[in-house]
Amino acid sequence: MGLERVAAVMQNVHSNYDIDLFQHLMRATQKILEAKHPEQTNLNDEESLTSIRVIADHIRSVTFLIADGVTPSNEGRGYVLRRILRRAIRHGNKLGLPPQFFHQMVQPLVEVMGDAYPRLVSEQSRIVEVLKREEDQFAKTLEQGMHLLEEALSKISAKEIPGEVVFKLYDTYGFPTDLTADIARERGLSVDYAGFDKAMAAQREQSQTASQFAVDYTGQLQVQGETDFTGYDRTTDEAVVSALFDQAGKATKTLSAGQSGIVVLDRTPFYAEAGGQIGDKGQLQFEGGSFAVEDTKKQGMVHLHYGKLVAGSLSVNAKVDAEVDSARQAIMLNHTATHLLHAALRRVVGSHVIQKGSLVAADRLRFDYAHHEPLTSQQIFEVERLVNQQIRANLTGKVETMSPEAATKKGAMALFGEKYGDEVRVLSIGEFSMELCGGTHVKHTGEIGLFKIISEVGIAAGIRRIEALSGDEALMWAEESEQQLQTAALLLKTNRQNLISKLEQTFEEKRQLEKELQRLKSQLAGSKSSDLISQAVDIQGVKVLAAQIDGVDAKTLRELVDQLKDKLQTGIVLLATIEDQKIRLIAGVTKNCTDRLSAGNLVNHIATQL
Template sequence: MTYNEIRKAFLDYFESRGHKIVPSASLIPNDPTLLFTVAGMVPWKGILQGTEPAFAPRVADIQKCIRAGGKHNDLEDVGFDGRHHTFFEMMGNWSFGDYFKEGAIEMSWELLTKVFGLDPNRIVVTTHYSDDEAIKIWKKVAGKDAILLGDKDNWWSAGETGPCGPCTEMHYDMGEHLPGGMPGSADEDGGRWVEIWNDVFMQYDRDANGNLTPLPKQNVDTGAGLERFASIMQGKTDNYDTDLFVNLKRAVSDITGVAETAENVASFKVITDHLRSVGFAIADGVIPSNTDRGYVIRRILRRAMRHGQILGHRGALLSKLYPALITEMGDAYPELAREQARVIEILQNEENSFADMLQNGMKLLENEIPKLNNNMLPGDIAFKLFDTYGFPLDLTQMILRDRNIDVDVAGFEKSMAQQKERSRADTRGTRIFWESQTDLADTDDSAKYAPIDMESRVLSILRNGEFVESADAGDEVEVALDKTTFYGTQGGQVGDSGELKIGEDTVMNITEAARVDNVVIHKGTLVARLNVGDIVKPIINTAVRQQTARAHTATHLLQAALRSVLNEDVEQRGSKVSPDSVRFDFRFGRAMTADEKQAVEDLVNKWIAMDMPVEHDEMSMEDAIKKGAMALFGEKYGDTVKVITAGDVSCELCGGTHVYHTGEILKAKVNKEKSISSGIRRITMSVGTLAE
């Protein structure tokens, strides 16, 4: 059976058994803790853990997944065996409080042996040693005596606490000619016995003491990797010898003019696997970049390009292979064809950028290699390749590995740390002085969202890079207080301006409040003498605060409008919120058209005219995720977060200041939109009086 036939048979079977068939979720998960959808259960995590309602009692799907970074990292293994992939498809059926162990096991067995026609005598099953119920069911349904294993093999949990339960696995015998023992044996990884399916039974809630309490609603989560399934159905011991990969490898051969051989098979595997990861990820909205998931995709893309060069190919590769990916997988995943023009454009840009980078970097590398006397590239040279030419460390390592040359990774990291420190020293100015004050008390800025009259004590004064006990009129200083109503620059929003008073007299005009760790720094010029220990009144400029608040809420509306007009997966990469002015950076692979910019502006103004309520709520991070609040990837959040909700169009985690009705924004006008780096666009917008 081909991949397409397996997909159809799997979904048709479960539809006949009362399951709702749903399409794959995006590779970009609605979970700020994950770079990618790494498993079939990721889209269903909220339902499985009881934090979201189920829309159907039983569901089946085939979920696209990527594992190529962090804990789930298969990248470096791809190409060197027949099983590892960065992109894979996970077939699964799910019961949300409907059938449980007997139903799941009975359907798994029927599908394997009746629908797919696998020989029952070549299948063994494993269960948790404590799961008497599953042991009996296997005996009843299949006449099988299960192999009893422990927690390592047959117990699933989401973490130290929470939902958990036993699982049962089905393993298939690939043949006596292969090495390896039965599941659970010392040589189980030999290759003869291959796990084909796993049924997870979520039936307990585990507390901090390890106590198990039966869940009121029991769920079933099953998974079967399609690539491995196809290898079994097609009698192959190497996933890359199945029909889909054979056809993709043929396309690689056609484009490169090189036939697959035992010597270059690793490069063929790398290119075909990475084509799938990169193609699907970009189709789902990921833009190659130097951070987060964009960086992972860029690494994968460049690794594929490097293996193209190993085959002797120069120039575009993945952009030329993408139509072959559509041919093989477009019927199952129509987004591949729908996004074809955009994906190919991004791939071409990346390929051109890589070619330029490689040409320049290789010149340096070739000059340095003859100087080596111990087959070790110095860390400072590896860092120069990274800093000057954009060579990631792993690319340098991969190029040199072919020449049996290592890289001084410790030296590279030292150079990286030194560069970061130089950058901080160059850009932070006096910030480093504040960070060095480990005994400086945190500023209580709890009144920043609803400023009140207060009196504060001056804790520190910084003048000309030195802490002083007092300063005089005309001095430019930075002042720390024990408490303040000022919002310090944070999360892209500029800080408040205002003044400090003693009694009714102004002693300092504040041009900006900045936040350094948990200390709010008031920057400005003194108009009278100020001493450490003085009692002052911090007073913000309320007009500027209002202008900044409406700009920040407008930023949220702008992001919602961009996602509506361009792509649901438009992702914020940075912002600057100033009084009545917005600068917003986002991932997108091309310039916006004039019509698109106008549509975004019109949509923002429509929402402003609706005068929607803007809710300011504090809640736990868990509750915020349940609510669907968007988070800025890479941002660190505490256990309690602030959620800003504008009507039903925007819901974001945000610690900034905002208006309470969208009508307060008055008006918005999109000004410019441009590229600031590969795959990153910048759009600016005026609001309020500046938009008139």
């Protein structure tokens, strides 16, 4: 039956919308509407009731999605969230509400569902902030899209909105197709979906044609069996060649010196790219030659070693000594640091922080996470401090293998969207972090040495990115920063301790000098205006002054035009200057001449001559 139908029976009502939960939300919508339009009293007509019900239903959906870490975006579940949210706003718009009303519905929802779902209470302010941002963005989209749609509708005589119009609304303005369809239904029109699909396909084909990426032959390989990965405990191993592929992905029995290809081994210490950690590089040594491994990837249960045969001839069934290069250690430092960073963000910023992607390389780490606003400098400092605290504590990394269900029950974090097998590896770092992870890690956090965040930026709606360094790279960054500070202090003839106050003093002096320079420029312009007046000529009863002024900027030129217009009283002024090797034109027309000539048209006309 479902919870709401049971509630309807228990509360002796005939519709889910009549139960106490929905009634509270619907009354809240009506209060917002009455506050905006006190004169509007008829809210019981069928169309208004439908919109109020949609709003009440959709506020629950979007609030729970955001509380669970989903953020509005243009793909996946984020797009589902965006569509639900925008549909609710559209129904508010039909009732006469502005797009920015929807976040006000979070409080009424928390009032009726907060006791049963405490997460709504703890996440309330963040949910409201996410909704506000999305509302503001959609307000612009709605205004632009509706204007274009109304313009298009005024030009069509048929009962169908052309597919190219729907596509332009979607592609150029981000106007959802289902919203266009809603408006079409309201006006008794249909949508040319076939035309829309055709335009979409054409754009997709154009994008693919423009792509310069090389072909990936991995998907074409037919590889059977399973590679035994031994790289958790070692970086060298003895192995046998199971299969060989040439550069085009075609199976071969032999690779010759200078030839690029793919080597498959029965066992390998090389980690295959996964979970954000890049694939290992290294060497495969064999009698009479060697194969340089430039990357390691995985297909099914098989590790693929991409590279080039440096010397000799390598055949199937040959014995090789596999050796991962020293970059593995730096990669392990960064991967463990990524786990510490994730845990620290959840403690400092909030438990809603969820990993959305990562890159773990030898020289840096990159961590993408769900959050609706930039971190403050204090938050970045606190996250960094917390991670370094765990590094100094030299926590032990413990790996356990168990079922995904057991791991979840134990409290390990799993990444939404990742595929896990019957057994998973759970990495615990002291009591600070516990995550499912198949990557390679250091035994103790002290091996990381130092952790440093170097940037924090937004990369998509609701998604932030942190780039950071660890180990030697972090130490070198700190040393370079120290050298830059010393150089800056030397240039300003001060010491590091007084650098900030010296900079503030220098900026204030610069600001005062710029003000004085502008004053002198204005004074110069005033004196020039008197000289220029005599150059005005009479054309058909109108005084016209056109001149080139050297050594002034655009701002001064504008002031000069205004002064000349005041002195001419009736006339047209056109001034030109060259600034940064660009021609600047500024025209002015006194009010009593605007019926004869537009300053904008004059500038456009002259610009085409130049």
